[in-house]
Amino acid sequence: MNVVRSCSVATLGCALFALCVVRAQEPAPSPARSVWDGVYTEEQSKRGESVYQKECASCHGASLGGGESAPPLTGGTFLSNWNGLTLADLFDRIRKTMPLSGPGRLTRQQDADVLAFMLSTNKFPAGKTEIYRQSEMLKEIRFESEKPADKK
Amino acid sequence: MRDRKSFRLHLGLLCAAALALVVPSASPQSQPKSTDWPSYAADLAGTRYRPLDQINAANFNDLEIAWRIKTDNFGDRPEYKLEGTPLMVNGILYATAGSRRAVIALDPGTGELLWIHGEHEGKRGGAASRQLSGRGLAYWSDGKEERILYVTPGYRLICLNAKTGLPISGFGTGGSVDLKLNDDQDIFPDLTTGEIGIQSAPVVAGNTVIVGAAFREGMTPRSMRNNKGYVRGFDVRTGKRLWIFHTIPKKGEFGYDTWEKGSAEYTGNTGVWTQITVDEQLGLVYLPVESPTSDFYGGHRPGNNLFGESLVCVDLKTGERKWHFQLVHHPLWDMDVSSAPILADITVDGKPVKAVAQPSKQGFLYVFDRITGKPVWPIPEKPVEVGNVPGESYSPTQPIPSKPPAYSRNGVSVDDLIDFTPALHDRAKEIAAKYHLGPVFTPPTASKLDGPLGTLSIGTASGGTNWPGGSYDPETHIAYLYACNSCVEPIGLVAAPKEVSDIAYIAGTAGHEVSILRGPGENAGADSPKPSKKRTGSEYVPMNVDGLPLMRPPYGTISAINLDTGEIVWQIAHGETPDIVRNYPALKGLAIPRTGQETYNIGTLITKTLVIAGEGHITTTADHPRGAMLRAYDKKTGKEVGAVFMPAPQTGSPMTYMHNGKQYIVVAVSGGPYSGEYIAYALPSESE
Numbered sequence: 071m072n073v074v075r076s077c078s079v080a081t082l083g084c085a086l087f088a089l090c091v092v093r094a095q096e097p098a099p100s101p102a103r104s105v106w107d108g109v110y111t112e113e114q115s116k117r118g119e120s121v122y123q124k125e126c127a128s129c130h131g132a133s134l135g136g137g138e139s140a141p142p143l144t145g146g147t148f149l150s151n152w153n154g155l156t157l158a159d160l161f162d163r164i165r166k167t168m169p170l171s172g173p174g175r176l177t178r179q180q181d182a183d184v185l186a187f188m189l190s191t192n193k194f195p196a197g198k199t200e201i202y203r204q205s206e207m208l209k210e211i212r213f214e215s216e217k218p219a220d221k222k
Numbered sequence: 223m224r225d226r227k228s229f230r231l232h233l234g235l236l237c238a239a240a241l242a243l244v245v246p247s248a249s250p251q252s253q254p255k256s257t258d259w260p261s262y263a264a265d266l267a268g269t270r271y272r273p274l275d276q277i278n279a280a281n282f283n284d285l286e287i288a289w290r291i292k293t294d295n296f297g298d299r300p301e302y303k304l305e306g307t308p309l310m311v312n313g314i315l316y317a318t319a320g321s322r323r324a325v326i327a328l329d330p331g332t333g334e335l336l337w338i339h340g341e342h343e344g345k346r347g348g349a350a351s352r353q354l355s356g357r358g359l360a361y362w363s364d365g366k367e368e369r370i371l372y373v374t375p376g377y378r379l380i381c382l383n384a385k386t387g388l389p390i391s392g393f394g395t396g397g398s399v400d401l402k403l404n405d406d407q408d409i410f411p412d413l414t415t416g417e418i419g420i421q422s423a424p425v426v427a428g429n430t431v432i433v434g435a436a437f438r439e440g441m442t443p444r445s446m447r448n449n450k451g452y453v454r455g456f457d458v459r460t461g462k463r464l465w466i467f468h469t470i471p472k473k474g475e476f477g478y479d480t481w482e483k484g485s486a487e488y489t490g491n492t493g494v495w496t497q498i499t500v501d502e503q504l505g506l507v508y509l510p511v512e513s514p515t516s517d518f519y520g521g522h523r524p525g526n527n528l529f530g531e532s533l534v535c536v537d538l539k540t541g542e543r544k545w546h547f548q549l550v551h552h553p554l555w556d557m558d559v560s561s562a563p564i565l566a567d568i569t570v571d572g573k574p575v576k577a578v579a580q581p582s583k584q585g586f587l588y589v590f591d592r593i594t595g596k597p598v599w600p601i602p603e604k605p606v607e608v609g610n611v612p613g614e615s616y617s618p619t620q621p622i623p624s625k626p627p628a629y630s631r632n633g634v635s636v637d638d639l640i641d642f643t644p645a646l647h648d649r650a651k652e653i654a655a656k657y658h659l660g661p662v663f664t665p666p667t668a669s670k671l672d673g674p675l676g677t678l679s680i681g682t683a684s685g686g687t688n689w690p691g692g693s694y695d696p697e698t699h700i701a702y703l704y705a706c707n708s709c710v711e712p713i714g715l716v717a718a719p720k721e722v723s724d725i726a727y728i729a730g731t732a733g734h735e736v737s738i739l740r741g742p743g744e745n746a747g748a749d750s751p752k753p754s755k756k757r758t759g760s761e762y763v764p765m766n767v768d769g770l771p772l773m774r775p776p777y778g779t780i781s782a783i784n785l786d787t788g789e790i791v792w793q794i795a796h797g798e799t800p801d802i803v804r805n806y807p808a809l810k811g812l813a814i815p816r817t818g819q820e821t822y823n824i825g826t827l828i829t830k831t832l833v834i835a836g837e838g839h840i841t842t843t844a845d846h847p848r849g850a851m852l853r854a855y856d857k858k859t860g861k862e863v864g865a866v867f868m869p870a871p872q873t874g875s876p877m878t879y880m881h882n883g884k885q886y887i888v889v890a891v892s893g894g895p896y897s898g899e900y901i902a903y904a905l906p907s908e909s910e
Contacts, residue, residue, distance in 0.1 A: 129439075132734055133731060135711070135712075135765070137439045139352065139353075141303070144766070145765055145766055145820065146766070146769075146771055146800055146802070146821070146839060147821050147838065147839060147893075149802060150800055150802070150819075150841065151840055151871075151894030151895070152894055152895075153801055153802070153842075154840075154842055155894075159895045162895075163302075163894070163895055166299075167300065167302065171348065191764065192764065215769050215801065215802045216768070216769060216802045216805050216806055
């Protein structure tokens, strides 16, 4: 019968589909890594500081404290805005809207370096690998404002 | 070739019949109703008050979203800092929106777009000192014709037909007045890039529209010379200039001698960038004036510097000064008079007083007889610390109100630092030890690598009450004021390299690069700072301990102040305790009362019985997912009576109105990853 044959032909597909359905019904897995796991290097942060002072400090302040017309990139408002999201969200916000005078003018590498500098200034620890330059990969890193107990 | 063009979309014009259905025709009944919201702060008195009561303590939790509109497409890029408060008059809601600062007209019951107007200003818009959607617009009507007025980022006053969005051809040139012209000064270096603009809403009183001026951030200006922020009145029918008030006096004018060594000639800024208040009956205008160039160093402008950081009363018809009171002599703290003065008819010691009350960054509410300028309660001159930054000339005294008491912190001592645990307090003390501490008016210090890095200040650039201002109930004579109680600001000064600025000292930290602060969106190519000093030592010092605010809670407050008695009736922490405090492991098990939040741009709305204000921070709690709450408090007690979820923090102050028998509350939200959105809340139909 057509039905039987269809099923037999598509057995593998049916199984995969079922797996997909099961997977889709599960909550999205929380990324395993967070900003507390050393996701940038000190060298990258230094490069980012140079880019930041040239391209960003004019509005956000030399010490990331913000100004009347631009929000701080450190402290309560900043941490609460991004807490619980991923580094991809923050990276994309920078990538798509900053600097305001020319969004997208900086390279992905420069944006990643600036992000490294922001993490450094907010006292998230440096590590041995640089921040990825692709949002898809940054989705794997959680932005958590509070330090996990096991890292205190 | 013209470098700018306007666009407008007139949905109604596509179908005249449909337009007639949604846009009421002009009629003698077109004067605003008491249930409308016809100006930025509800009225010209700056009250942010409407005596509506359909939404009340019993049903606030039942509010649901009636309509919403994202502002992403009202400009060539999304905006994440939507600060507008809409108007609602005669059945149409008007707002500024998007990175274009477009004007939109909406159906107040559904949010349907009726028309849109925008100005493409080319390089002039791109170089503007104050970008993005601004805070709002103004409405005028003579009972027949209705007009909407706003100022573009490029500093042009635009006048539109309120029904169609079309420019009024008889106003200025083709519906616009170039505010960079006819300003008793030559805007330099040129009209395209000359630094001057404004983001606040113009105010219309009678047939006069009044416009102030704003500039870039004043912490690290490139020069002691800048354009000046005069205030002007224009004829709302023709756009003709009626008067001008020189916020920095010209030679021969009162106050010129408060600028020693001829510094009035070159010093700039000193604008009125926030909302202006008017008493139409008395024919008086109240101007809250900001700081002169530069915010934290006044060595190039010795003297008291009138009318910097003053409240100035001028005549509505002529702009002539009636009285003034300088809140800060020889300004050094960026204590711009930052919000709308509030008009209050009060009774003090049994006598009626027509008063004006001025909230401030420094947490003082200055109250004056608004006819004479005499303080309602004494504001004596008190000795203050004199600093030692080379070349600075300090005022040895400052006026400090005897009443009401300060409603937010305005100085920093060790006792103000976080003290949830002794360990946290010790770490905060380590940070504070790098700075000079002291009470209000402790002067900025030169930043040194071996300390102090600067003065740890609060109630300066972003403390206390900022641009959203306060609210006032004319029936009970109580003012309601949001304040940031924890917005600490380290103010250090560094010698400016000659290639960076001709000012001797600008804001900075020893060992850090020196850079120029500008408004967002300025042409970075043209204005990019020169290469500057390499960092040689000090670390960035965040004003927090593991992300926890450096100061003790409450971080943000709402205070109710009785203006008959000058006493604080109640004060509450506004805003959920931040996640980082609630979830901090070392604080688990501690009973920490709600702390409020560390943010400075919260505005309040008051109705017949409620004080309504949204939160400025995102939180995630057991009661709600990631988001912020719009909260309602009992006006009499400050007790919370309800809260409704918002997807992002409040960034523009809420307003309310009645439409077809239903009360609405509209609030602007944005921030972080969430682009600007106006959200209207109303009760579900079954609750009506």
